[in-house]
Amino acid sequence: MFITFEGLDSSGKSTQAQRLTERLATRPLPGEKTVRPVRFIREPGGTVISERLREILLDRANLDLNEVSELFLFSASRAQVVREVIRPAIARGEIVICDRYADSTTAYQGYGRGLDLPAVLQINRFATAGLVPDRTFIVDIAVVEVGRRKETAGMPYDRMETGGTGFFEKVRNGYFDIAKRQPGRFVVVD
Secondary structure: OEEEEEOOOOOOHHHHHHHHHHHHOOOOOOOOOOOOOEEEEEOOOOOHHHHHHHHHHHOHHHOOOOHHHHHHHHHHHHHHHHHHHHHHHHHOOOEEEEEOOHHHHHHHHHHHOOOOHHHHHHHHHHHHOOOOOOEEEEEOOOHHHHHHHHHHHOOOOOHHHHOHHHHHHHHHHHHHHHHHHOOOOEEEEO
């Protein structure tokens, strides 16, 4: 089973993904008698190479990273974690919970950055080897709330978070559009 969490930064998606991981690690799924191993992964990340790419992608020193390079770096990180961690874990019968996945690339680089959406979707399919989550939760939050939460927590903005309100509105609307196109896979949580 493969479950992903999506949404804007500071929406609470990471917290909810961790909570689900903890819950599933202590209880069997409905209809099952034993608890399955549960693996939590964050994206970008999850492997040595993917973590190094994460550093490049989020480092504010790289503000001049162009949107096409950004797309390919996220995709390279994902290709690595899918082949090295996610697919093998699923093959062993583990539950994999991922904090972000290909839908983030579609929302951020496709809708937010304005890259060619069919090209982004094709790159996602190639990077993931066609692996699609069984269920995706989008944790929705108003864009103004993102800034308030970051400020209240005293958290600095990483490179991806410097896009501004207009960028994040496009990303948020992109998530809604993605969810509308695949209603059987998505659950939008306020």
